[in-house]
Amino acid sequence: MTTVQDLPQIKGVKNIPISEGYTSGHRTCQGCESALVMRLMIKAAGQRTIVVGSTGCMYVANTTYYSTPWVVPWMHTQLGSSGSAATGTAAGLASMMRKGKMHKEPINVIAFCGDGGGADMGLAAISAALQHDEYNLLILMYDNESYANTDIQASGSTPYGANTTFSPPGKETRIMNKRWKKNTAPMLAVGHPDVKFVATANGSYGLDFNNKIRRALTIGGPTFIHSIDPCPKGWDYDPKFSHELGMLIVETGLWVQYEIIEGELTLNGPSRAIARGIRKRKPVEEYLMRQGRFAHFTKEDIKIFQDRVDESWEKWWLPGVIPVTMGQD
Amino acid sequence: MTTTATNELFQTEKEELISGSEAIALACALADVDVITAYPIRPYDTVMQYVSKLKADGSFDCDFIVAESEHSQFEIVKHASSVGARTFTGSSGVGWFYAFEAITVTAGLRLPVVAMVGNRALDDPGAFGVEHNDALAVRDLGWMLYWVATAQEALDIALLAWRVAEDPTVFLPFAVSCDGSFLTHSQAIVNVPTSEQVNKFLPPYDRGKLQLHPDNPITIAPQVNEDWLMEMRRQSDEAMHRSVGVIKKAYEEFKEIFGRGDPSPFVEEYMTEDADIIIVGMGTLALPVRVAVRRFQEAGRKIGFVRVKFFRPFPTEELQEILTKCKAVCVVDRDYSYGAPSYGGVLFTELRSALYPMEKRPLMLNFIAGLGGREVHVNDVNDMVDIVQKAIETGIIEQEATWIGVRDN
Ligand SMILES: Cc1ncc(C[n+]2csc(CCOP(=O)(O)OP(=O)(O)O)c2C)c(N)n1
Ligand code: SF4
Ligand SMILES: [Mg+2]
Numbered sequence: 035m036t037t038v039q040d041l042p043q044i045k046g047v048k049n050i051p052i053s054e055g056y057t058s059g060h061r062t063c064q065g066c067e068s069a070l071v072m073r074l075m076i077k078a079a080g081q082r083t084i085v086v087g088s089t090g091c092m093y094v095a096n097t098t099y100y101s102t103p104w105v106v107p108w109m110h111t112q113l114g115s116s117g118s119a120a121t122g123t124a125a126g127l128a129s130m131m132r133k134g135k136m137h138k139e140p141i142n143v144i145a146f147c148g149d150g151g152g153a154d155m156g157l158a159a160i161s162a163a164l165q166h167d168e169y170n171l172l173i174l175m176y177d178n179e180s181y182a183n184t185d186i187q188a189s190g191s192t193p194y195g196a197n198t199t200f201s202p203p204g205k206e207t208r209i210m211n212k213r214w215k216k217n218t219a220p221m222l223a224v225g226h227p228d229v230k231f232v233a234t235a236n237g238s239y240g241l242d243f244n245n246k247i248r249r250a251l252t253i254g255g256p257t258f259i260h261s262i263d264p265c266p267k268g269w270d271y272d273p274k275f276s277h278e279l280g281m282l283i284v285e286t287g288l289w290v291q292y293e294i295i296e297g298e299l300t301l302n303g304p305s306r307a308i309a310r311g312i313r314k315r316k317p318v319e320e321y322l323m324r325q326g327r328f329a330h331f332t333k334e335d336i337k338i339f340q341d342r343v344d345e346s347w348e349k350w351w352l353p354g355v356i357p358v359t360m361g362q363d
Numbered sequence: 364m365t366t367t368a369t370n371e372l373f374q375t376e377k378e379e380l381i382s383g384s385e386a387i388a389l390a391c392a393l394a395d396v397d398v399i400t401a402y403p404i405r406p407y408d409t410v411m412q413y414v415s416k417l418k419a420d421g422s423f424d425c426d427f428i429v430a431e432s433e434h435s436q437f438e439i440v441k442h443a444s445s446v447g448a449r450t451f452t453g454s455s456g457v458g459w460f461y462a463f464e465a466i467t468v469t470a471g472l473r474l475p476v477v478a479m480v481g482n483r484a485l486d487d488p489g490a491f492g493v494e495h496n497d498a499l500a501v502r503d504l505g506w507m508l509y510w511v512a513t514a515q516e517a518l519d520i521a522l523l524a525w526r527v528a529e530d531p532t533v534f535l536p537f538a539v540s541c542d543g544s545f546l547t548h549s550q551a552i553v554n555v556p557t558s559e560q561v562n563k564f565l566p567p568y569d570r571g572k573l574q575l576h577p578d579n580p581i582t583i584a585p586q587v588n589e590d591w592l593m594e595m596r597r598q599s600d601e602a603m604h605r606s607v608g609v610i611k612k613a614y615e616e617f618k619e620i621f622g623r624g625d626p627s628p629f630v631e632e633y634m635t636e637d638a639d640i641i642i643v644g645m646g647t648l649a650l651p652v653r654v655a656v657r658r659f660q661e662a663g664r665k666i667g668f669v670r671v672k673f674f675r676p677f678p679t680e681e682l683q684e685i686l687t688k689c690k691a692v693c694v695v696d697r698d699y700s701y702g703a704p705s706y707g708g709v710l711f712t713e714l715r716s717a718l719y720p721m722e723k724r725p726l727m728l729n730f731i732a733g734l735g736g737r738e739v740h741v742n743d744v745n746d747m748v749d750i751v752q753k754a755i756e757t758g759i760i761e762q763e764a765t766w767i768g769v770r771d772n
Binding site: 081082083084086093094097098099100102104105106107108109110111112114115117118119120121122123125126127128129130132133135136141158159161162166 | 395397398424425426428430431432434435436438439440441442443444445446447448450464465468567575576577579580581582583584585586587590591
């Protein structure tokens with residue numbers, strides 16, 4: 035296995051590196067949290083990094099010929115290929131360094147994908163990448179809860195009932211998307227016991243985000259981070275509320291912030307306070323009703339949501355994380 | 364800082380009884396390939412069985428990755444190639460099609476991946492045998508495409524493939540097509556060259572200014588849309604044009620260093636001098652056709668054979684020159700193209716297009732044969748020649764495309 039870079043955990047906001055790897059030149063919507071995620075990601079990783087990105091908003095809206103925002107080497111990969119892109123990049127570097135064809139140095143390899151590219155189409159390739167212990171790589175799934183770039187269509191990571199262009203509420207059927215959001219990070223953590231780092235993240239908690247990226251890049255082997263990214267266009271809210279919605283999804287308990295380091299789970303930030311009973315969960319209605327995509331919800335729809343969130347915190351074996359309850363004996 | 368390793372296995376030249384797949388596996392080791400990806404599908408995957416054994420025995424240092432699908436197989440080598448690693452992969456039939464998205468972008472990105480296609484019928488209904496439709500599907504995309512006929516040629520052309528694909532004036536992927544079973548699994552005596560010879564012929568892969576690396580922080584494949592795509596498509600077209608000269612030069616050097624090869628890298632001629640009828644085909648079809656041609660010639664009939672080796676770039680000029688000298692051309696397609704002009708096969712349609720500008724055009728008849736791995740016998744070749752002969756005599760082509768060796772019920 036190749037060595038990793040020395041990227042210590044950042045203690046305090048003031049110690050976040052000022053250098054930028056993702057700058058002007060992109061055309062994402064105002065208030066796009068995924069764009070912030072890109073910036074936080076590369077800030078933490080630094081310049082000796084190769085980034086590969088799947089098709090989606092973070093390809094199409096970011097990189098237009100002649101106006102790339104990327105200061106680091108960047109390459110597009112296919113919608114379902116973040117796993118194989120990371121593996122191929124890391125394997126190419128590892129092989130050439132081992133054989134003396136390239137100067138030996140630890141180079142970070144990060145492949146990102148959206149929820150459509152990751153939780154749906156690219157799941158098998160991500161799973162395969164997570165089995166290759168010999169390569170150091172990070173797969174970051176930025177989850178804006180839809181196929182955003184193609185005009186907001188429902189993915190396996192879209193919340194129940196959300197209005198998307200493939201699940202519009204109609205005269206006959208109010209709830210078109212009856213699927214509950216995929217529980218991607220735990221699925222990958224549980225399914226790949228040798229992976230040393232799996233985490234959830236959220237651009238509203240910037241320092242935590244930076245440090246998770248650094249942990250993922252320095253722990254060795256393949257790693258996975260799932261971030262939740264408010265998307266003003268797809269979620270239908272005023273762009274100035276992105277940061278606030280990012281916090282609300284955690285405070286309502288709908289999204290849980292955690293990291294699994296070598297098999298040990300730690301809840302972070304508000305999620306930890308909720309689990310310890312220090313903080314009460316806000317009602318999900320406060321989060322849902324701020325977004326146009328849930329505007330058609332009735333009281334019953336909101337209740338379905340609230341009940342499921344309550345159940346995940348009260349009945350699940352690992353609250354909010356693993357949807358398994360203990361049997362009677 | 365690039366070096367090519369000298370492999371212990373290949374200190375002296377030797378002759379070995381090996382299959383086409385094994386020959387290509389040895390070519391991988393000789394070329395010191397860096398990243399190889401495998402996924403099982405018959406018949407190509409025998410090459411990966413040999414590669415993995417070479418690696419397990421410590422005879423070949425490469426990153427050998429067992430992918431979870433053909434799509435990933437081709438994506439992994441695509442990305443390894445972008446950081447400067449020499450790569451090899453392959454597939455067959457529906458596996459090749461499963462990888463198709465990755466296959467097309469590899470050419471679009473001008474990445475010199477070398478792939479083996481073990482030609483196989485496209486299921487359903489299930490069939491393991493050879494058909495050329497799998498590899499032919501890339502003909503419009505910017506892949507160089509070559510059909511080999513012997514295990515020796517498989518080894519030789521694999522080496523040529525990296526040399527041409529990685530030439531910075533070309534930078535296009537290269538598919539080495541091998542007929543399933545007839546080539547992938549059939550053994551023949553192969554002259555295995557030394558590492559020293561190969562190193563002389565094959566320089567290290569240098570991605571230059573296009574290498575994805577922190578020292579060269581470029582952005583690869585941003586959105587270009589109607590602003591730039593057409594210019595880029597034309598660049599690929601120009602690269603394919605340039606490959607012709609690069610192939611010629613590389614082949615001449617190949618012959619000098621290894622002491623074998625045909626007069627032309629693009630086509631093989633067999634008894635075509637003064638021929639009235641020239642049979643044209645690709646791959647291992649050459650074996651029964653050569654036998655039939657020999658017998659015709661012994662009986663005083665002027666029948667010759669041309670084997671098209673490179674399908675892309677298509678050897679237009681060579682074929683124009685050879686085929687305009689005869690009275691009739693008998694094109695044998697081991698493929699189908701339902702609804703194509705005259706309901707002919709792919710090779711036939713291309714050849715007819717290549718000969719259209721010529722002042723003197725031969726009669727052209729097409730035969731669809733040997734699909735799904737069905738053997739093409741000498742008798743089948745005789746039947747085709749009879750039909751062509753009749754067309755010459757009557758001046759009438761009753762049917763341009765005929766299926767040969769098909770049961771009526
Ligand atoms: C194989 C393939 N199918 C479909 C598309 C069309 N497509 C382009 S971007 C996109 C949306 C991807 O969604 P996601 O991964 O969630 O990223 P987002 O756009 O939301 O950032 C789709 C479906 C494609 N590029 N490739
Ligand atoms: S649609 Fe959403 S994810 Fe895409 S650029 Fe706009 S805000 Fe960002
Ligand atoms: Mg998305």
